Amino acid sequence: MGSSAGANTAYHAGLCASQEADDLVPLKIKGLILHHPFIGGVQRTGSEVKLVNEPHLPLCVSDLMWSLALPLGADRDHEYCNPMVGGGSKLWKNVGLLGWKVMVTGCDGDPMIDRQMEFVDMLVTKDVKVVSHFSTGGYHVVELKEPSKAEALHALLKDFMFDAPAA
Template sequence: MSGPTAPSNSIDVDPYQHLQLILNADGTVTHLAEIPNTPATPDPSSPMPVLSKDIPLNQSNNTWVRVFLPRQELDHSSSSPKLPLILYFHGGGFIRFGAASSVFHEFCATIAIQLHVIVVSVDYRLAPKHRLPAAYDDAMDALHWLKTTTEDEWLRNHADLSNTFIMGTSAGGNIAYHAGLRACVEADDLEPLVIRGLILHQPFFGGSQRTESELRGNDPVLPLSVSDLMWELSLPIVDRDHEYCNSTVEGGSQRLQKIKLLGWRVLVTGCDGDPLIDRQMELIAMMEEKGVVVESQFGKGGYHGEEILSDQPSKAKALCAVLKNFILSSLGG
């Protein structure tokens, strides 16, 4: 995901200009536009309805997480029911944004208060400096960190690790999916953390053969040329049918049987104005074919990332209602 610009035909869009970045000779990129960040607000005396704090994850990789806690939970007794936990991965085409980016900070805070959950947002490593599967490795770091974290008071006192969901937006939805494919194989090793489901919000997938929705070329946020560049900078090899990109290749689909056996449920949300909708429909069809319980919710019109980037609060509110119903129906006893 990038910031919104005026709609135009994707064939004519310069992806470097659209994303405001320069590709350096050494293969790294320089971002020309500063992305607004929001500091964490851990002070319990803060009037904020949602508190947040940053905690190191893997110091050798310089990764960390931002934990979001509804402030009212601090007023509850230790006997109060603990909250479900969402492990969240931000969007940005694997190359932009972070857990502190204001658009994703605000989104996570909204989810925490509206869904009455704890959110742990992962600041994973970005491409092209760290190409895939670095972000997937960071996702697994986060899951293993969660299962053993007893030092943090918020998580120890308020998080119900037996009701954990893996969620991501756009590229983060791709990360959430691949983290799920890995985690289902390691489910026993993750206890007492128990995953109940995956939430894929406008997940970012691709392939070598263009789809009808990709060829429309009129999305203000994700023109086709921008999507192409994101994959070019993030995949380990030049192959748009690599399993990291194309969800329908056999490497990933084989592990869906394990997700089915574990009883995980999957929610895929988006809109039919998103150029990625055909990819998302392919993913849903493949999961259903493997017997995975999948729910989907797609709005009319719209554009990629609209619930986060839109100035209409009703978009995020509608998404939160869908997420809340999914989580409540997926909780373990």
């Protein structure tokens, strides 16, 4: 599990682990939780345009973070930033075959929500068991600042990990 950039770390670590799942015994991974994944791309989405000056994560800050994080010469359509580039990683096939569930969360006050929803759609096309939850109100990783939102997230996580079958 990870939130924001931590979700990206969980995403990439999960894909790598899916290649070596048999070698990880006795560890058994059941799924990934990607909370408000920090994803982008060159072409602006509607939510990015609408929330360009969102006070918690303005687009200029997101762009700056990507310019510092990506390899030299890479743009935001690099696979580290845009997981949908080129149709997405072929390693998602492993995740589907292993039966892992993937939870993706977001909210409508996050400039990245359009990409997060597109990411969920891509996973579905790759036969990955996906559970998504996109809430109204809030902003990127709002749960870090607002206890009531954190409680709601904890309930979702509990359901995902212990009760809910993948949709």
